[in-house]
Amino acid sequence: EAGVAQSPRYKIIEKRQSVAFWCNPISGHATLYWYQQILGQGPKLLIQFQNNGVVDDSQLPKDRFSAERLKGVDSTLKIQPAKLEDSAVYLCASSFGTSPGGTQYFGPGTRLLVL
Amino acid sequence: AQSVAQPEDQVNVAEGNPLTVKCTYSVSGNPYLFWYVQYPNRGLQFLLKYITGDNLVKGSYGFEAEFNKSQTSFHLKKPSALVSDSALYFCAGGSGGSYIPTFGRGTSLIVHP
Numbered sequence: 001e002a003g004v005a006q007s008p009r010y011k012i013i014e015k016r017q018s019v020a021f022w023c024n025p026i027s028g029h030a031t032l033y034w035y036q037q038i039l040g041q042g043p044k045l046l047i048q049f050q051n052n053g054v055v056d057d058s059q060l061p062k063d064r065f066s067a068e069r070l071k072g073v074d075s076t077l078k079i080q081p082a083k084l085e086d087s088a089v090y091l092c093a094s095s096f097g098t099s100p101g102g103t104q105y106f107g108p109g110t111r112l113l114v115l
Numbered sequence: 116a117q118s119v120a121q122p123e124d125q126v127n128v129a130e131g132n133p134l135t136v137k138c139t140y141s142v143s144g145n146p147y148l149f150w151y152v153q154y155p156n157r158g159l160q161f162l163l164k165y166i167t168g169d170n171l172v173k174g175s176y177g178f179e180a181e182f183n184k185s186q187t188s189f190h191l192k193k194p195s196a197l198v199s200d201s202a203l204y205f206c207a208g209g210s211g212g213s214y215i216p217t218f219g220r221g222t223s224l225i226v227h228p
Contacts, residue, residue, distance in 0.1 A: 004158070006158075021172070033215075040206055040220070040221050041220055042119075042207075042218030042219050042222075043159070043218050044218075045203075047154050048214065048215060055214060056214065056215060056224045080182055091156075091158055091159070093159075098214075099214075100147065100209060100210070100212070100214045101147035101166050101209065101210050101211070101212055101216075102162070103149070103164060104159075104161070104163055105161065105214075106151075106158035106159040106160070107158050108156070108157055109157075109158050111156075
């Protein structure tokens, strides 16, 4: 089966610009996650969707970050305006079920550099 | 609050020797625990997980992990390391009340030829 797809793989922008990342989860996976991974740290959850509803966005900086999963399949994460500290790898993951402890499958990530 | 700790930033081992990458956890209730591996410029790949059952969990690429409730640990092990095992390893865990696992900081495993 095809894995989690993400695009673009790399993005360089200047601070205060906007950027969007796209994710297509594994077919049939109900749950989709966006993580931020800063160099030298483990992934930090930004937002979790279950189908097209938000389950957890408590760590999403809502003044600048937004995400949607309108049809319950693919998802877009946007940053507007970007700050220097947003430089990180943005990982998308999906899981089949909706229960705690479900195995997450990760995409290759989008590496963002904000200058 | 749940937490996962990986006390070693880096582990060095010679090829053919056994390897251990350490992980300890702190969660309320019964834990679920994962190990993931990340190669350069790649996403995280699932290695194995513990939910319930046998304390020794076998996973991909010859890796295994032992769940130790009394020591709140979930160390990753492999009997004979390969150079190709060199990568960044992440432990993650949570409890039944949390849908989202907490990730450790990661441990860089370097296997020398």
